[in-house]
Amino acid sequence: xxxxxLSKAFVEHYYSTFxxxxxxxxxxxxxxxxxxxxxxxxxxxxxxxxxxxxLPFQQCxxxxxTVDFQPSGPAxxxxxxxxxxxxxxxxxxxxxxxxxxxxxPTPQGSFxxxxxxxxxxxA
Amino acid sequence: xxxxxLSKAFVEHYYSTFxxxxxxxxxxxxxxxxxxxxxxxxxxxxxxxxxxxxLPFQQCxxxxxTVDFQPSGPAxxxxxxxxxxxxxxxxxxxxxxxxxxxxxPTPQGSFxxxxxxxxxxxA
Numbered sequence: 165x166x167x168x169x170l171s172k173a174f175v176e177h178y179y180s181t182f183x184x185x186x187x188x189x190x191x192x193x194x195x196x197x198x199x200x201x202x203x204x205x206x207x208x209x210x211x212x213x214x215x216x217x218x219l220p221f222q223q224c225x226x227x228x229x230t231v232d233f234q235p236s237g238p239a240x241x242x243x244x245x246x247x248x249x250x251x252x253x254x255x256x257x258x259x260x261x262x263x264x265x266x267x268x269p270t271p272q273g274s275f276x277x278x279x280x281x282x283x284x285x286x287a
Numbered sequence: 288x289x290x291x292x293l294s295k296a297f298v299e300h301y302y303s304t305f306x307x308x309x310x311x312x313x314x315x316x317x318x319x320x321x322x323x324x325x326x327x328x329x330x331x332x333x334x335x336x337x338x339x340x341x342l343p344f345q346q347c348x349x350x351x352x353t354v355d356f357q358p359s360g361p362a363x364x365x366x367x368x369x370x371x372x373x374x375x376x377x378x379x380x381x382x383x384x385x386x387x388x389x390x391x392p393t394p395q396g397s398f399x400x401x402x403x404x405x406x407x408x409x410a
Binding site for chain 2: 198200203205211229230232234235236237238239241243245247260262264266268278279282284286
């Protein structure tokens with residue numbers, strides 16, 4: 165899969181999974197994976213999914229505005245940079261966010277999320 | 288230098304150089320470096336500095352809101368994720384932006400910018 169198709173497929177998969185059942189995101193992370201969520205640092209797939217599922221809202225919808233991607237270096241990784249809006253159930257206003265992922269290849273030919281940094285962009 | 292000090296020193300150096308004489312940013316990039324600027328892809332330090340110096344404003348001021356950082360993997364790289372506001376000379380309103388850098392170590396013990404992705408966050 166070419167880098168653009170890979171990045172867009174990942175973004176589609178990640179946010180559609182987040183918005184339907186974010187407990188299912190665990191398969192995208194490994195124990196070395198790192199998440200920075202609004203400045204809070206969490207390491208390891210289990211802890212990351214625990215954090216995501218404990219966020220204080222039941223339903224949400226991510227609307228993606230931009231997706232940028234670049235290869236991260238000779239190890240075959242891919243950097244994916246996303247901006248968009250987040251709509252929480254019951255809230256009228258959307259929240260703007262930016263998020264970056266560092267995808268690394270697995271020996272099986274797939275990718276996992278090594279790095280994940282999320283920030284809301286407050287007005 | 289520990290990762291937090293490195294990241295903060297880089298952010299301070301990058302934006303203060305950008306805001307005083309962005310033509311001097313060339314030393315931070317190498318010929319393999321990549322910039323995505325509002326979706327436009329530019330490769331190589333010379334082309335990147337040419338892009339930055341040709342932006343249609345003379346003076347600007349970056350005000351940094353958040354800095355997140357994570358090691359990018361065994362090659363010793365560092366991911367730095369920045370959000371903030373950009374004030375252009377003569378403009379009343381500020382522009383919100385997000386930017387990520389992938390810093391890679393040089394054999395001399397310094398770091399260069401391998402990846403740079405910049406996006407304005409429009410309201």
